[in-house]
Amino acid sequence: MTTESPNAGTALIAIRSVAATAVAFLAIGQGGRFYPVLDIANAFLAPLLVLLVVLLALALKLKDRPTAVVTAVALTIAALQFANPMAVSHAQTSGAADLRLLTQSTWHDNKHPKQLQRFLETQGADIVVLQETDGSASRVVAGVLPDYHRVRSCSQAVCSLTIISRWPLRRIATRAxxxxLADMLIADVDAPFGSFRLINVHLPRPYRANASKLNAQLLAEIEAGKEPPLIVAGDFNHVVNSFSLSRFARASGLTAIEGFRPTYPAHLPLPAIIGIDHVFVSAEWAAVACRTVRGAGSDHHGIGCRLRLDRILTGH
Incomplete structure (x- = not known):
C-alpha cells in the first residue's frame, strides 16, 4: 500500500486551486460573448494560456487526471480563441506598391511632447495616424514632419485625431x-500608386453606454468607403482575443493585420499585456510586416506596419 507524501498532497491542493481560478477566469471571459463588461477578462488571455500549459504539465506529472482533463479542455478553448485574431494576410506579389503606416495614441497626459515629436520624425512612416492629439501632444503635432500633409478631426485649434501623410489627402465628411459622433477622422489619400481611404479611430470601451451606437457609426462609414481600398487604424479599445473585436471584424469584413501585439499599458514599469491598438485593411491590402514601436512617451506603444497594395486589384 502506498501513501501520498504531505508535500505531494500540498502541491496537489495548490495546483487544483490555481486551476480552478484559471478556469473560472476563462469562463468569465467567455461571458463576454453576451455581456461586454465581461470581455475585459479576455485581455489576460495570453498569460492565462501560459498558466494553463504549466498547470497541465504539473497535473500530468502528479497523475492528477481530473485536473489534467479540465485544464486540457480549458487550454483548448483558450488556444482556439487566441489563435483567431492571429491569422493575417501576407503579400505574395512583387509588382506592388508599398506603404509604411504608423498608428500611435499620443496620450492626453504625455509629459514628453518633444520626445513624441522626435519619435514620430524618426519612424520613416508614409502615413502617421494619431489619437488624443488634443492633449499635451497638441504642442508639437502641428510642427511634426513639416513637409508632410495633414488633416484633423475638427476645425478648432486642437483636435482629438490627426492624420499626417507624405502624400496629399482630403478630409471626408462623416455621414452621421x-x-x-464617434471619434473618427476619414481621409482619401492620393498616393503615387493610386487613391485609398483611411479612417483614424478612437473608440470607447465596449461596455460604455454609447459604445454600440458609435461602433455602428464606424461600421456605416466602413461600408460607404470600401471603394477605394480601405485602411482603418487607431485606438479601438477592443482587446485582441475579445469577442467585441471579433464581432467588429465580422461586421466590417476587414482583416486585422498586426497579429498579437500588446500596446497597453506602456507607461508603467511592467510589460504591456493588452492589445487595443489595431490596423484593419480591406482585401486589396496585405501585410508585409508589422512591429511594435516604443519611445513616444505615451501610455500606449505604437504599431508600425508595412503594407502592400496590388495595382492590378485597384486598377491603378
Missing part, C-alpha cells in the same frame, strides 16, 4: 448627423 444626429447625436454624439
Amino acid at each position: 448627423r444626429d447625436g454624439p
